[in-house]
Amino acid sequence: MNADLNALHPYPFEKLAALKASLTPPAGLTHIPLTIGEPQHAPYQGALDALIAHQLEMARYPATNGLPALRDTIAAWATQRFGLAGLDAERQVLPVNGTREAIFAFVQAALDRTRPASVAVPNPFYQIYEGATLLAGGEPLYLDCTAENGFRPDFSAVSADTWRDVQIVFICSPGNPTGAVTPLAEFKQLIALADEHDFIIASDECYSELYLDENTPPPGLLQACAELGRDDYRRCVVFHSLSKRSNLPGLRSGFVAGDADLLAPFKRYRTYHGCAMSLPLQHASIAAWQDEAHVRANRDAYREKFSAVTDVLAPVMDFPTPEASFYLWPAVPGGDDIAFTQRLFSEQHVSVLPGSLMGRPGQNGLNPGAGRLRLALVAELEPTLEAAKRLRQLVERG
Numbered sequence: 235m236n237a238d239l240n241a242l243h244p245y246p247f248e249k250l251a252a253l254k255a256s257l258t259p260p261a262g263l264t265h266i267p268l269t270i271g272e273p274q275h276a277p278y279q280g281a282l283d284a285l286i287a288h289q290l291e292m293a294r295y296p297a298t299n300g301l302p303a304l305r306d307t308i309a310a311w312a313t314q315r316f317g318l319a320g321l322d323a324e325r326q327v328l329p330v331n332g333t334r335e336a337i338f339a340f341v342q343a344a345l346d347r348t349r350p351a352s353v354a355v356p357n358p359f360y361q362i363y364e365g366a367t368l369l370a371g372g373e374p375l376y377l378d379c380t381a382e383n384g385f386r387p388d389f390s391a392v393s394a395d396t397w398r399d400v401q402i403v404f405i406c407s408p409g410n411p412t413g414a415v416t417p418l419a420e421f422k423q424l425i426a427l428a429d430e431h432d433f434i435i436a437s438d439e440c441y442s443e444l445y446l447d448e449n450t451p452p453p454g455l456l457q458a459c460a461e462l463g464r465d466d467y468r469r470c471v472v473f474h475s476l477s478k479r480s481n482l483p484g485l486r487s488g489f490v491a492g493d494a495d496l497l498a499p500f501k502r503y504r505t506y507h508g509c510a511m512s513l514p515l516q517h518a519s520i521a522a523w524q525d526e527a528h529v530r531a532n533r534d535a536y537r538e539k540f541s542a543v544t545d546v547l548a549p550v551m552d553f554p555t556p557e558a559s560f561y562l563w564p565a566v567p568g569g570d571d572i573a574f575t576q577r578l579f580s581e582q583h584v585s586v587l588p589g590s591l592m593g594r595p596g597q598n599g600l601n602p603g604a605g606r607l608r609l610a611l612v613a614e615l616e617p618t619l620e621a622a623k624r625l626r627q628l629v630e631r632g
């Protein structure tokens with residue numbers, strides 16, 4: 235077997251299961267998981283209807299680049315959402331089966347193994363960035379996201395020597411687990427660095443539609459390109475998904491858009507990989523990208539939940555106010571995120587993800603995820619609020 239598989243870290247949820255294996259939670263309390271980022275709000279019905287209406291198209295093979303109608307819909311959505319001059323639906327858009335597989339596959343296609351290959355990832359981070367890098371024969375470069383730097387990597391601190399081997403920089407904005415949003419000015423600075431040091435910017439924007447201030451949608455990398463007049467989106471690709479926006483994580487649908495010179499070889503890779511999206515799923519995706527009312531309703535539901543949970547937790551825990559995403563990233567009183575997670579499970583029957591499981595020792599040898607928890611506010615309001623109250627009780631118990 236491929237020896238690089240041995241370099242992969244166990245997934246955070248595997249580590250969490252091991253931490254909880256010997257614990258016995260109170261039988262009288264129902265279990266409330268705040269662990270997996272799987273939306274529990276109702277999926278967009280229009281997409282489900284389209285899926286059924288087109289079910290007989292299961293009888294046909296789909297093409298790797300998807301239906302023109304899907305690519306046109308995506309191009310129109312992204313153009314409108316990010317104020318682009320335009321997006322060439324034929325060359326600058328590619329439907330994918332969710333951002334997870336696309337992120338993984340993109341790194342396999344993009345990394346040049348004939349020279350040293352490092353991939354910069356935010357730390358803590360979504361583990362696929364790291365796994366994709368290791369399996370492509372590259373080396374992750376962990377860039378710490380701490381309270382001091384607003385939970386965003388400080389690219390200005392990376393030396394020219396280090397940049398030399400960097401082939402891809404991953405941005406996660408809005409961020410998992412921190413909810414931090416990369417401002418437009420920072421995207422533009424990073425684009426200048428990409429030109430100077432010749433790397434690709436891969437911007438994972440799968441949480442971009444879940445923002446808390448209805449008047450301030452998070453900016454995106456292509457938007458920064460547009461403002462710079464960089465309409466070929468050179469060196470830039472973005473990853474978007476219906477999983478969070480439309481509560482359709484099981485549909486496995488998203489897209490990659492940006493630099494046509496990167497998307498052409500990526501498409502070639504995918505043709506051999508054999509991961510074209512099935513036709514009924516493509517029709518469901520068209521329906522979902524064409525409707526914004528359900529996304530607004532989704533944001534309203536998250537807003538209500540964030541506000542209620544913040545009222546309960548803010549008096550006893552310190553956390554950045556997330557601009558977007560569905561995560562809270564509180565500091566643990568006492569600083570031991572593992573011990574706190576275990577106590578929370580065994581005393582209150584609530585599961586959370588210890589922050590240290592999402593990070594690696596970073597620039598100063600410390601894990602920037604340590605001492606924090608990731609709370610995924612994905613359940614409906616009532617159980618989420620109940621979990622927040624139990625969490626508070628534990629903090630107050632000391």
Ligand SMILES: Cc1ncc(COP(=O)(O)O)c(C=O)c1O
Nearest residue numbers: 271332333334360410440475477
């Ligand atoms: C940061 C980030 N990127 C990508 C994904 C993958 O999402 P999907 O493959 O459902 O689009 C997730 C899922 O939780 C995520 O948190």
